[in-house]
Amino acid sequence: MIDHLGLQCADAAAAAAFYERVFAPCGVREMMRYDTPHGPVIGLAGPAGQPQLWTSPLEGPGSRPVHLALAAPSRDAVDAVFAAAREAGAEILHEPRVWPEYHPGYYGVFFRDLDGNNVEAVHHGFPQG
The missing domain is CATH 3.10.180.10 (2,3-Dihydroxybiphenyl 1,2-Dioxygenase, domain 1)
Incomplete structure (x- = not known):
């Protein structure tokens, strides 16, 4: 049912590094990265290799x-x-x-x-x- 989930983060790179470190025992690793004018959009994948958790810059102040x-x-x-x-x-x-x-x-x-x-x-x- 769920294909992927994206989270808006104050620091997308730091958030991705956190998830990668904490969930390393589950095989989570950075698989894709797109640079944007507001910061990187980073796709994290598990052992299957398909990015399913994404971190990205905030859309706007007070909105996530x-x-x-x-x-x-x-x-x-x-x-x-x-x-x-x-x-x-x-x-x-x-x-x-x-x-x-x-x-x-x-x-x-x-x-x-x-x-x-x-x-x-x-x-x-x-x-x-």
Whole structure:
């Protein structure tokens, strides 16, 4: 169900180093890092090697929405989540599309939940057919 979780941190690099150190016995390690004008976005992975815990800079003062991504079984399911979120009146952050900067075949939609969190439905793979 949960594909990955993103936490906004006062110091994303320090937070990632903390999680890496504390959860080293579980095989947690830094797998990806993207530099942004506000600081790094760091993906931590367990033994499977897929980044599932992300640390990033704060979105703004006093605001720390969580980023929660749920796995979708297909691109059609991502599109259906988009339609349901739009129908429910959710703020759409990014309509469904391919995100090649993450990896080939990454297809996701991003929107805000009722509490302002950044929620995503993501499918890792290429269209069937």
